[in-house]
Amino acid sequence: MSPAAAPRWKRLEPDQRREQILECAARLFGERPYAAVSTTDIAKEAGVARGLLNHYFGQKRDLYLKVVKRMLLMPGLEESVPMTGTLRQRVERSVEWYLDTVATHGKTYVAVTGAGGIGADPEVERIIAEADDISASKTLEFLGLKVEVGSDARHRAMIRSYGGLVKATIREWIRGGTLSREDAHLLLSEALISIVRDVFPQLAKAAAREEGRAPKAGPRR
Amino acid sequence: MSPAAAPRWKRLEPDQRREQILECAARLFGERPYAAVSTTDIAKEAGVARGLLNHYFGQKRDLYLKVVKRMLLMPGLEESVPMTGTLRQRVERSVEWYLDTVATHGKTYVAVTGAGGIGADPEVERIIAEADDISASKTLEFLGLKVEVGSDARHRAMIRSYGGLVKATIREWIRGGTLSREDAHLLLSEALISIVRDVFPQLAKAAAREEGRAPKAGPRR
DNA sequence: GAACTTGTTGGCGGAGTGTCAACAACAAGA
């Protein structure tokens, strides 16, 4: 009556296993810099052979990319905040919302979006840039500026730049503790308002001057 | 009459050798991400044995840090731009100056200050943060705000955040080409003016309100 | 030319990663 010998390891569905590994990896990458996290560490954390990581995710960097993507896929802004009120009100509400979502992700967010040093991997950069662009488009749309002038690409670039301010401010707040939440809110709101009020109109004017042909500048009181 | 056999390698003064290696390393780190540059590559580029890199710089990361430091040590702003005129004039001149210096460094600057992905090495981050702080102090001083209120630390943090906007904008300009130099100039100027005009006064007021219990702010103007 | 100083080399050992054939857990059929 020998009971069937206990299995030496549990067999999971590919999706489950993938998810489990992804979680462990996300945790470790949030704690330590990329180079300081070995695939052996992740495998050990997940209780799995190292080779399995490659089987599911390919290269180590690919696994990292999955983690980054997952982190940057946040719920849409427009679903959470009403698009009404003055420009200032909308800006402040969206900043508020963003600070909230960041606060819940904390360290991992900072680590992933980190303005690190170690020369960026172009692929990683592409992923982040992509996410930034989506986020920028959403912001423009939310502010009601999506199709204000013809030079939409420039606007998106501007907003992506603004994203740099956002990330740096978040770092000062979350990691450094040198800024309070209110400080961050104030800084981000005023800067965004300034950009929309002062920079975009001037841009529109400049574009109109350069191009001779009038962009579809809808007169906005 | 055998002429003295040609030396198999040239013997240099430590400083010269160090400098030479540093230049090669800077070039390579500017072209490829950190992880993609092997010490073997650098050694080959410099025409030396790999071990020599460790002899002069210790770890590979230490060499990288040296490169970063060198890149971030730029000539002082105050030496190049007169500190006169209105706030707007001063801001615009300093932005102008900064864009000029960045334009000369180009790719390497972007790579080094890159808001990359690969989780940042804390040491690298510290170096960059240090340079950012110096740069922030200089900016405050240049704008004549160095000792305006007691909450100097918060101002510096704000300016460091602004540095995030600067870096992101530079990237859009240099690497992406999505913004023109004029766009960058406009965006950075307006944002900085907005911060100084709108955020700092409010900060001062807020600090004054809070300071019923005075954390350790101490000297107020 | 001999002896000394020290800039430089080349190879050793360790750590990390990608690959792959073999293995074992589980399901299904007899």
Added chain:
DNA sequence: TCTTGTTGTTGACACTCCGCCAACAAGTTC
């Protein structure tokens, strides 16, 4: 229950990269 098939999983091998260090040689001095 035994057999067979599928496939999730393992473990080891080969390779690359890095830090270390003893031996070597370029240049200097007497």
